[in-house]
Amino acid sequence: MLEIKNIHKTFFPGTVNEVKALQGVDFTLEDGVFTAIIGTNGSGKSTVLNAVAGTFEPDAGTILLDGRDITHWPEFRRAAFIGRVFQNPFAGTAAEMSIAENIVMAMRRGKRRGLGPALGRRTLDEIADRVRELKMGLEDRLHNPIGTLSGGQRQALTLLMATWLRPKVLLLDEHTAALDPKSAAKVAELTSEIIAREKLAALMVTHSMQQAVTMPDRILMMHRGRVVEDYRDEMKRRVRIPDLIEAFNRVTKRELFTEPAAAMLERQYL
Numbered sequence: 001m002l003e004i005k006n007i008h009k010t011f012f013p014g015t016v017n018e019v020k021a022l023q024g025v026d027f028t029l030e031d032g033v034f035t036a037i038i039g040t041n042g043s044g045k046s047t048v049l050n051a052v053a054g055t056f057e058p059d060a061g062t063i064l065l066d067g068r069d070i071t072h073w074p075e076f077r078r079a080a081f082i083g084r085v086f087q088n089p090f091a092g093t094a095a096e097m098s099i100a101e102n103i104v105m106a107m108r109r110g111k112r113r114g115l116g117p118a119l120g121r122r123t124l125d126e127i128a129d130r131v132r133e134l135k136m137g138l139e140d141r142l143h144n145p146i147g148t149l150s151g152g153q154r155q156a157l158t159l160l161m162a163t164w165l166r167p168k169v170l171l172l173d174e175h176t177a178a179l180d181p182k183s184a185a186k187v188a189e190l191t192s193e194i195i196a197r198e199k200l201a202a203l204m205v206t207h208s209m210q211q212a213v214t215m216p217d218r219i220l221m222m223h224r225g226r227v228v229e230d231y232r233d234e235m236k237r238r239v240r241i242p243d244l245i246e247a248f249n250r251v252t253k254r255e256l257f258t259e260p261a262a263a264m265l266e267r268q269y270l
């Protein structure tokens, strides 16, 4: 379970470039609950993922993983517990290295240098078995450089690598956005399968309303560094794309008013 408690992050504080990226983000991710984060550009979605991964420390607030305070842990120390896939299918893998070599690196993640499996027969068999489950025929190309694969094939492998060591948390930042529609659908399907099978606490940032309503168990909507909507359980099952769009409009319209006026309107209409 991942608990995010009131985290704040301001970039370039006290300068003309100051950006209040997170202004009190608060939510709990239970194991096995697949959560999507949606929200306008710059609303803080990637910043939340970066704070969880340890790319930087939040200015305030705490992050607990299974009750342990990891707020000040460096990124490498969290790597054994956190799997991550980015938008760019070329990030996260080494192009000149083979599929098998890339996977062996993923198998050694979070371990001390020199530890972890070598690329022997047994390891190769284990790799082939799991790559076969992707149903892309890549098990026959384990010795090919990963750079020779398509973006979709590469992203499917990145997903497999990110979850190889059964992390507690999986972070996906628009990981299907750069793929063609067919590959995006395939990677989305694999994502749902892996999260369900491994019972991961997963956070997926997406701009696809279709993905948001169909894939996860829960949807968080962010705006200006805060979570402004949280659809879960029955509410999530009932929500449709037009409802999300209406919620976006409601949130952005609120900005036309000063805060007290918006609060007054809310009392009147809710």
Ligand SMILES: Nc1ncnc2c1ncn2[C@@H]1O[C@H](COP(=O)(O)OP(=O)(O)OP(=O)(O)O)[C@@H](O)[C@H]1O
Binding pocket: 011, 012, 019, 020, 021, 039, 040, 041, 042, 043, 044, 045, 046, 047, 048
């Ligand atoms: N490393 C950084 N340095 C300075 N500013 C940053 C940094 N990372 C993010 N920001 C700023 O913080 C705000 C939130 O950015 P973030 O990347 O979290 O948005 P996002 O919701 O992921 O947007 P998008 O949908 O465009 O990916 C933005 O104004 C962004 O410019």
Ligand SMILES: [Mg+2]
Binding pocket: 045, 046, 047, 173, 205
């Ligand atoms: Mg982003």
